[in-house]
Amino acid sequence: MKNNLTARTVVIVVTIVICVFGIIDFPKSGADLVKNFKSNIRLGLDLKGGTHLVLEIQVQDAVKADADQTAERLKEDLKKQNVAWNSMDTPDVAHVEDAENVAIAIKGIPATQSSAFRGLLSERYPNYILTALNSTDYSMKLKPTDLNDLKVDTVKRAVDTIGNRIDQLGLAEKSVQQYGKAGSKYEVLVQLPGVDDPARAKELIGTAAVLEICDVKEGPFQSREAALAQKSGILPLGTRLVRSKPRGTQEGEQWYLLAKMPVITGREMRNARPGQDEFRKWETNFSLSQDGGRRFGRYTEANIGNKLAVVLDSQIVSVATIQSKIEDSGRITGLGSEEESVDLSRYLRSGSLPAGVVYNEERSIGPSLGADSIHQGIVAGIAGLLAVITVMLVYYKRSGVNAVLALGLNTIILLAAVSYFHAVLTLPGIAGIILTIGMAVDSNVLIFERIREELRTGKSVIAAVDNGFSKAWWTIVDTHVTTVVSCAFLFLFGEGPVRGFAVTLVIGLIANVFTAVFVSKTIFDYELAGRRQLTELSI
């Protein structure tokens, strides 16, 4: 072992250089050093500030929308085939778990036409299962595999849309990913480090942003009841009542009677940009697809002087009078602030969410808390380190220096590993580093105590040192394995901060096996090289 002292020293020096490079690159100045350090060590949400969100995609919304569309198609098909029916209805479902209960209830098919009805369904609607409730009433549901496909697809589309919207926030590191078992859970995990306005981020993510431009039939009314009263309680066919989005200073509400089918929807939007008009009021400029442009052109040409409404998420954001034919580009005016206009253009550009979202978990850490935590972590770390170093030097004298050097190298390797693996440093992670200091020194204590014992039995220094290291080896392995096993499970079952802790502790312990045994022994060998007659060791 002694002959390759040089080889071992080289290994150690190379390791140090690689690690230091990993942490601070090659800094050219003091400020450079700090900058490199900050960019190499990624900070977790709890140290940097930011938001962690778990949202649940309400897939039942998408299933219901599909059922509604199918019901409309079915009505037309039945009319073409001259099959009579009384009513067709799709009840709402509130919860994700009830998605499989979405069904179209069809009532009043005469018994004589039932075979024609069934024939039509099996031919034109093969994805659906028809159940007869009695001789005239039926219930229609999606087949389980198709239902599952729809749910999985909805979540995927939602993840994509949310990802698009978040991209536009311009954050350097962010993540949007599906969470939990696909097919039985519909959760999405969104992490936004460095976001300092969580409310706005949530709004951006969670707004369904279903955009429609509809023809205004009548309005404004002061309230829903007033509107109904004017129309004697029954709305004309193909219309609906929609509320205008309340503005800060406005008193009361405004309701309009709109056409049910929109002229164009968000799907025809190609691009949208915020802008200001000649009075410096904020607006959003949009451009439509070719098809959409043609349709919009025909509509506006035929309706000059009438009003149209821009409806976002079932609320009217603006009502405008059609001045002239508009083909493929237009403006949405009457927005309250720059923020509104910027957000609206974002929604239009990134598309609409296929289903609503509900927030299951939110953790928002303000940037000031992050700074506090880092400060406290560093102070505690330095205090712990100083205490340990002092004790080691006092108790083990010169050999204590070996332990301190090994400890220093351990910490450097740990930080370098965090940098190279792009692991995220969290506050519990810093605690993990501090804990590693305490546990790492345990290995040194094991070895030193063994050496002391060997010396007491009268062995020579060199033999005592060798024996100390080799006898303690398996014990060191045993103790490290158990803590690593613990951390492995913590990593599997934990999230965010807890994972950060598990990662730093495991890396620290593995690095410790290297530093406490290999490095420490090398230092001892270096000192004792060529002094075979030594009978005393400062330990």
Added chain:
Amino acid sequence: MELFKNTNYDFLGKKWPFIIASLVLTVAGFASILMQGGLKFGIDFKGGTLMTVKFAQKPPIEKIRSAFSRSGLIKGEVTVQNFTDPQTQNEIEIGTELVNEKQLAANRQAMEEVLAVTFAQPGSGKLDLNGASKDTLAARLRDPLAAAGVPMAEPQLQKLVADILDYRDTPPRSGLIADFSQLSSLPGANAGIMSTLKQECYLAPYTVKKTEMVGPKVGAELRNKAVLATLYALAGMLAYIAFRFEWIYGLAAVIAVFHDTLITIGLFSIFHEEISMTVIAALLTLVGYSMNDTIVIFDRIRENLKIMRREPLESLMNKSVNQTLSRTIMSAGLTFLTVVALFIWGGPVLHTFSFALVCGITVGTYSSVFIASPIVLFWHNYTDGRKRSAPVLAAAARTDASRKSPSKAAR
């Protein structure tokens, strides 16, 4: 300097006082849990909303409480309490209880509104600098700065905003600026900028440092994960130790670790500390650490079984413990030092975590000596009494050791 040279304490002979002390502590822990109607869970496991708010002055708790109870917006109970940590001043925690997810989100929104209405000036038309984000501050200042004769190019504006907010967020301000004059020390803050700031912004007396909202689904998941992680970790360790030593050693180690965890949780209840996910992390670390300790002693016992073939088990165990005493105390002591440093200086977020480790390391060290070894001793005495045959200690593929048990130990 050597503190434990050649000691010869009769640890295993005097095991009863310590076993009784353990039982007393465990029972005290259980009693405390029963008296308080269960464990005090943090928001991770309990669910609900928790908002940490820092005030510029001593927070008016009564005023806050009455503001929340008067507002009809929040469903369910609202608790307001002081944040008890020597390092943080003037911070309070506002919590609402667990309700369904949609209501929870509405509650969370309402909490911010109530605070704003009670303490801020939402109707004044000015922007609250203590609650502003980079984008809103930049948007707010852009035009007025130009109007005040200090027009700024976009990168310059972004840098100014970033500087102001960084200054606000670093300690000792920690998120709250009390007076505009504090900002005049910033580089580049000339009179035009300062007057624009005063004109467009005001300084609310509070800032929200952290918001946590955990719905019932997520709360249940986290509880599940915590339990599973603990069970799997214990099982994994039992398997490893049973593989490296005899199965009774594995069982003894696991019982000792279980004892540590129970007592630590009991202490949490006695001292009214909260249990959160990071506390579970601390408990699992403690499990690993306590195993460490126990293994070191078992290792020495195994070694001595090979060399001291004629020694009765009890005195052999005593010798083993004494031989490793120096290492045990030093190791525990050093780890304890680092954990105490965390406890004193680590701040409020790590408070419960470091408390768990402080208790755990103390109890863990003690259990390795006074609980784990006696269990093995009891078992061997019991089996010897029944079978009068030699207990075999198998240790994986490395060695085998067998020894006859003297008839003395059979009773």
